[in-house]
Each structure stands twice: as C-alpha cells, then as structure tokens.
Amino acid sequence: MRDNTLKYLLVLPAVLVVFATAIWPLIEAARLSFTVGRLNRPGSLEQYLGWENYLWAFFEEPAFWNSVWVTAVYTILTVGLTTIFALGLALLLAPGGRLRSSAQTLLILPFAMSPALIGVSFRFMFNPEFGLFDAFFGVLIPPLADVSWLADPQLALAVVVMADVWGWIPFLTLVLIGGLASVPRDTIEAAQVDGASGWRVFKDVTLPQLAPVLAVVIILKSIFSLKTFDQVFMLTNGGPGTATQTLSHYIYFNGMKYGQIGYSASVAWLMVIPMIFLTYAYAKFVFRKADQ
Amino acid sequence: MTGKQKKQLFGAIQTVLILIAMFIMLVPIVWIFLAAFKSHVDVYQLKLFFTPTLENFGIVFDDPYRLGEKLLNSTIVAFVTIVFAIPIATLAAYSFSRFSMRGETLMLVTILATQFVPAVVIILPFFVMFRDVGLLDTRLGLILVNLAIVMPFAIWMIKGFIDGIPMDTEEAAMVDGSSRLQVIRNIVLPMAAPGLLTSAIFCFIIAWNEFLFALILTNKEAVTLPIGLALFKGEEGDLWNLLSAAGIIIMAPMFVLALMIRKYFVQGMTMGAVR
Numbered sequence: 001m002r003d004n005t006l007k008y009l010l011v012l013p014a015v016l017v018v019f020a021t022a023i024w025p026l027i028e029a030a031r032l033s034f035t036v037g038r039l040n041r042p043g044s045l046e047q048y049l050g051w052e053n054y055l056w057a058f059f060e061e062p063a064f065w066n067s068v069w070v071t072a073v074y075t076i077l078t079v080g081l082t083t084i085f086a087l088g089l090a091l092l093l094a095p096g097g098r099l100r101s102s103a104q105t106l107l108i109l110p111f112a113m114s115p116a117l118i119g120v121s122f123r124f125m126f127n128p129e130f131g132l133f134d135a136f137f138g139v140l141i142p143p144l145a146d147v148s149w150l151a152d153p154q155l156a157l158a159v160v161v162m163a164d165v166w167g168w169i170p171f172l173t174l175v176l177i178g179g180l181a182s183v184p185r186d187t188i189e190a191a192q193v194d195g196a197s198g199w200r201v202f203k204d205v206t207l208p209q210l211a212p213v214l215a216v217v218i219i220l221k222s223i224f225s226l227k228t229f230d231q232v233f234m235l236t237n238g239g240p241g242t243a244t245q246t247l248s249h250y251i252y253f254n255g256m257k258y259g260q261i262g263y264s265a266s267v268a269w270l271m272v273i274p275m276i277f278l279t280y281a282y283a284k285f286v287f288r289k290a291d292q
Numbered sequence: 293m294t295g296k297q298k299k300q301l302f303g304a305i306q307t308v309l310i311l312i313a314m315f316i317m318l319v320p321i322v323w324i325f326l327a328a329f330k331s332h333v334d335v336y337q338l339k340l341f342f343t344p345t346l347e348n349f350g351i352v353f354d355d356p357y358r359l360g361e362k363l364l365n366s367t368i369v370a371f372v373t374i375v376f377a378i379p380i381a382t383l384a385a386y387s388f389s390r391f392s393m394r395g396e397t398l399m400l401v402t403i404l405a406t407q408f409v410p411a412v413v414i415i416l417p418f419f420v421m422f423r424d425v426g427l428l429d430t431r432l433g434l435i436l437v438n439l440a441i442v443m444p445f446a447i448w449m450i451k452g453f454i455d456g457i458p459m460d461t462e463e464a465a466m467v468d469g470s471s472r473l474q475v476i477r478n479i480v481l482p483m484a485a486p487g488l489l490t491s492a493i494f495c496f497i498i499a500w501n502e503f504l505f506a507l508i509l510t511n512k513e514a515v516t517l518p519i520g521l522a523l524f525k526g527e528e529g530d531l532w533n534l535l536s537a538a539g540i541i542i543m544a545p546m547f548v549l550a551l552m553i554r555k556y557f558v559q560g561m562t563m564g565a566v567r
Contacts (some may be wrong), residue, residue, distance in 0.1 A: 006472055007391040014384030014447055015399060021440030022406035022479060028417035092310055102313050108557060112542050112550035114501035116518040120539060121320045124532055130338050132323055174558045218563060229412045230503040255507055256417055268413040279405045279485045
C-alpha cells in the first residue's frame, strides 16, 4: 500500500474514537441545550425552545451565578496559590542531592491519588472531633479552635481550595523543576560573578527564562481548576448550602439529580467557552515547542 | 557573620523548609494508612499510638460492602480501556510522527482540545444514549466513555516516544524491501515498547482514578472503586476506618505504578508542552 493512503488509514481509528467520544457529545450537548430536555418526560429531548435555557440561567437563576462566582474564586485562588508554592518548592528542590531527589520522588504520590480520595482524606483531616489538620490549625490559630470547618461557608471553600492546592503542588513543582533545568547555568553564574544578589539573579535571569513553562503551568492548572468536580463532590458536595458549588457540580446536580438535562447542557456549553480560549493558548505553546 | 557561616545557615534553612514541605505532603496519606489499621474505637480519636488490626480489610470485602466486586470492575474497566486505546493511539501516533498530512495540525489540536472538554459536558449525551440502548451500569459503557479521557494522552505521549526513535533503521529496512507495515511491526514496535508500556501505565492510572463518569453511569453492577467510597457511610456518619482501608486499596497500586513511570509523568500530563 502507498504511504499516501496508509498514513490516513493509520489515523482513522483514532480520529473516529475522538470524534465519537468527544466531538459528538459536544454537538449533542449543544442540541440538547435548546430543548426542554427533562429526563423523566419522553419526547422532551426533541422539544425545542430556542435560547430559553440560556436566558433562564442568566436571568432567573441566582444559583447559576453563585456557581460562576464560586468557580471564579476557586480558580483564582487555586491557580495562584499552587503556582506560587510550586515555584518556591521547585527552586528549593532543583539543585539535586540526596534529600532533594528523594523529596522529588515522593512528590509523585499525591498525583497518583484519585481526586475523589483526596476529597475524602481532607474531609477526614478537617473533621471537628478527630481531624488532624483541624486540631493543628486550632493550636496554631486559637480563634479557629472550635470552628467546624466544613459547616462554615467561607472555611468550607478554604478547605476545598487547600485540598486542591495540596493535590496539585507536586505536579506543578515537577514541571517547574524540569523548566529550571533548562535555564542555562552559565548565565546564572555570570550574573553571580557580576555580584548580583540571589533575588536579582532570580528576577532578572531565572524568571524570564522560566516564563514559557510558567505560562503552560498556569494555563493547564486553570483548565483543571475550572473543571473541578471530584474533590468538591466528596469533600463538601457543594455545601454548606451552595457555598462550594462549582459549575461542574451545578451542572451535575441539575442534570442528574433534577433531571433537567436540557438546562444543564446549556450551562455546560457556557462552561466550554472559556475552555476554548485556554485551549487555544495552550496549543500555541505546544506547537511553538514542536517547531523548534 | 562570615560568608561561610551565612551560607551554612542558608543551607540549614533550606533543609528545614524541604522537610516541612515533605511533611505536609505526606501527612494526609500517612494518616489514611494509619487509620486503615485502627479499630473503629481508635479511629475516632487523635491517636498516634494504637494496637494495629487488619480487621478493616476483612470487613470491606464482606457483605454489605463487597469491595472485591468494585476492585474487579475497576481492574477490568481500566485494563480493557488501555487494551483498546494503546494500539489505536500507536497507529495514529506513528502516522503523526512520520508523515505530514493535510489537516495534521487541526487534527492534533482537536485531539489535544478534547482533553480539556469538561467531563460533565461529555457525560450528559452519553447518559441519555446509554439509557436508550441499555448500557447504563455496564462495564462496556464505562470503557467506551473512558476512551474519551485516555485517548488524547495516549496519542500525544506515544507520539513523543516515536519522535525520539531515529528514522535511519526504518529507511534501511524499506530499502531492503520491507513494506511500511512490516517496518512498523518489526522495527518501530520493539523500539517503542518501553514507551508504549509507560503510556499504558499512565492511562491505566487515569482510568482507574476516573470518578465523574462512573458516578453518573453506574449504580450497582458496574460500580468502580472511587465510587465505592460512598458506601462507607453509616447511620452515625462516615466509617473512617473502613474508608481508609478502601482508600489504601485504591491508592497503593497506583503509587507503585506511578513510581515505575515517574520520569515520564510530567511529559505525559503536559502533552508535549514541556519537555
């Protein structure tokens, strides 16, 4: 067989799978978003009502805006905190040596943990009676000694953020260590010979060189933060009330618990829009690398 | 303070910071490990010293929890997912790596982009369709949707490995009269084998930890381990000793697998954006 035909045949199965498992659901979700779409009402999945579901979300549903707000706060906090801590840890661990490389190996562990299990473990750690972190914070910050973390709207969100940051720091650290390894040693040494302070070397030499990797890390983390579901479901199930209800959780609840599949599909599509921009930005980095 | 003393102090501070970071990283994991060996009395107290017991591991496999069934489901689903995904991804990755095609960039970006589609968007139409064709609560249904999350990683990761194999051997074999498919079977596959295994393990971990699809699609027969965690709720709240024992069964095998492929973890997750 000629390579010219073969090359398309080789990618065909993969393209079909990706189409069936990702593109088709996207299109079908878009169609559903324009229907009445009640799970328990036969025929309503073909009953079209235009943009009504979207208008409903925008103008009639404070719970939708609440989940947008929660997701925004959650994303900003987790992306910011994870990046800062991971950068610090990467700088600490990058030089190598025995202690540092065993630390790097341990970093793999939280990342191999199921996010659902991370949620469970943090619920355990913040249990008011026998939670280890709960006790720890109680000793460290006395006003927090008697609070029930997961029963308080703000503190519950803080716990969800902490669980996410805990789960993602290791991965981001490993990526940044990889990035630091590609910063040329001689540039740093030259700057040191010129008498630049540690902070100056970091700010003027390391950071600019690290910028592309940092950008990739921030984009990737933003995407995963926006999608967050598993930990939230296991940790707080959106509560107390709707204080930690992220968009994914809101969509799940409306679609699966209330059977409003049409409405939840419209919210799901609203969530896809920021993803398109982020993916575009991410793809630019991937192909910039590939061209080199 | 002299320069040398300053340097020593700085080094000591760094060591302390590293130890603190490792401590924070490990505490939640270690705590689960300890809780899994505590009796149901000890687990409800902040105890570091206790008489370890193995009874929790027995209870979780018994009625009514039957964690063994969930373990079997998780293993079959994750395994069959990679059995489908890896060969399909390998063929595509070879083609993407060695040929230039019309629409290649578009295809690659689309495959990359599907990884970023929220799982909750994908699952709504699949739930409706599976309900109509009777695939709800089956392993087959779960395997089909798991392909959605595993395929993009597999294609990009394997493409990275094949990109690293020099083309000379392939060209020499072609000159000697081998066909392209023979070259793929006899030269590329053996050379890419470690990479394929790495990718398979990476995808296995992802499929094993998958939560949202299994939560929505299964309720009794095809329930996987992460969903099984929800079982351990008694009338008086969470049964932490049992939850922890189940937690160990979920995470310990993944720790072993992850440590096996630790060098490639970053590459796999970032799909080629960071090398």
